[in-house]
Amino acid sequence: MLDTDFFRRWMTATAAAVDREAERLTALDSPIGDADHGSNLQRGFTAVVATLEKEAPGTPGTVLVLAGRQLISTVGGASGPLYGTLLRRTGKALGEAAEVGEEQFADALRAGVDAVMALGGAAPGDKTMVDALVPAVDALGDSFTAAGAAAEQGAEATTALQARKGRASYLGERSIGHQDPGATSSALLIAALLEAAEDSGASGE
Amino acid sequence: MSDGRDSQDPAEQLVGIVLVSHSAAVASSVAELAKGLVGGGATAPVAPAGGTEDGGLGTSAELVAAAAAAVDRGAGVAVLTDLGSAVLTVKALLAEGDELPARTRLVDAPFVEGAVAAVVTASAGADLAAVEAAAGEAYAYRKE
Numbered sequence: 353m354l355d356t357d358f359f360r361r362w363m364t365a366t367a368a369a370v371d372r373e374a375e376r377l378t379a380l381d382s383p384i385g386d387a388d389h390g391s392n393l394q395r396g397f398t399a400v401v402a403t404l405e406k407e408a409p410g411t412p413g414t415v416l417v418l419a420g421r422q423l424i425s426t427v428g429g430a431s432g433p434l435y436g437t438l439l440r441r442t443g444k445a446l447g448e449a450a451e452v453g454e455e456q457f458a459d460a461l462r463a464g465v466d467a468v469m470a471l472g473g474a475a476p477g478d479k480t481m482v483d484a485l486v487p488a489v490d491a492l493g494d495s496f497t498a499a500g501a502a503a504e505q506g507a508e509a510t511t512a513l514q515a516r517k518g519r520a521s522y523l524g525e526r527s528i529g530h531q532d533p534g535a536t537s538s539a540l541l542i543a544a545l546l547e548a549a550e551d552s553g554a555s556g557e
Numbered sequence: 558m559s560d561g562r563d564s565q566d567p568a569e570q571l572v573g574i575v576l577v578s579h580s581a582a583v584a585s586s587v588a589e590l591a592k593g594l595v596g597g598g599a600t601a602p603v604a605p606a607g608g609t610e611d612g613g614l615g616t617s618a619e620l621v622a623a624a625a626a627a628v629d630r631g632a633g634v635a636v637l638t639d640l641g642s643a644v645l646t647v648k649a650l651l652a653e654g655d656e657l658p659a660r661t662r663l664v665d666a667p668f669v670e671g672a673v674a675a676v677v678t679a680s681a682g683a684d685l686a687a688v689e690a691a692a693g694e695a696y697a698y699r700k701e
Contacts, residue, residue, distance in 0.1 A: 430645050432642065432646065433649035434645060437652065440653075471645060
């Protein structure tokens with residue numbers, strides 16, 4: 353079972369990963385975006401960690417709803433409402449439970465990913481965060497390790513794709529050959545699930 | 558307006574307009590332009606929500622929510638946006654449910670032309686649906 357602490361650790365581990373990779377995310381966002389993805393997400397997840405410490409939400413669902421709301425408020429770029437919607441909708445799908453099963457979490461995260469696709473209008477293959485998140489959710493039933501690997505592969509596979517959403521889509525064919533920054537940060541978010549599970553010695557596997 | 562509405566009627570409140578751009582200068586300039594084209598009589602409440610809170614390029618959910626609250630007179634609020642995070646932030650706030658005044662709509666319209674159409678129409682006392690329609694019709698204005 354996954355408890356409130358697991359979800360708090362997930363957010364903390366994501367914030368640490370975003371800190372660690374911020375320069376790389378911004379570098380990926382330079383040729384095809386506006387070179388702010390790393391710093392935007394860093395600001396957002398720093399605020400998420402601060403607000404979780406301050407408000408100490410008591411259920412898995414409220415951890416994610418609060419985190420999502422904070423991202424929408426603080427990021428300043430398109431990744432704010434997109435990641436915010438992902439976490440908030442996932443949190444709402446978890447309901448009021450004090451602990452959730454891994455299968456229930458996988459279903460909730462799928463609802464979150466569906467909400468991201470509805471908000472941004474992106475489908476798999478459009479060279480967006482969806483290309484990491486959809487395979488990750490598909491593999492989440494197996495293990496966090498499998499989900500992390502699927503997200504990483506999905507992110508790497510965006511290099512060959514032509515962008516069809518967001519600012520990168522203005523570049524047309526010139527967007528090919530660059531890994532998508534949003535898919536890359538999505539892979540960090542999914543990889544942080546395993547870290548959160550390992551930190552407690554909880555299963556998750 | 559030809560529909561017989563009288564904006565002098567104290568019971569008749571004007572629709573508010575919020576203009577969301579990545580740039581504070583663009584949002585406030587378009588607001589100024591639209592208000593300047595209203596002519597005589599009442600002018601609908603218009604508020605720009607441009608850029609991030611620290612003055613950079615981007616979108617601030619806080620500035621959007623504050624602008625919407627500032628122009629809400631109870632007749633609804635029409636929000637026009639430029640692109641990308643401006644659109645997504647407003648949509649995410651609307652999905653949140655309680656972040657924006659009741660009867661707030663994201664209007665699908667070109668930013669400058671739509672803002673002028675929305676502010677002129679709202680200032681004439683049109684309701685939210687009519688303001689939204691007028692702004693959307695600005696897409697049909699060709700320049701070739």
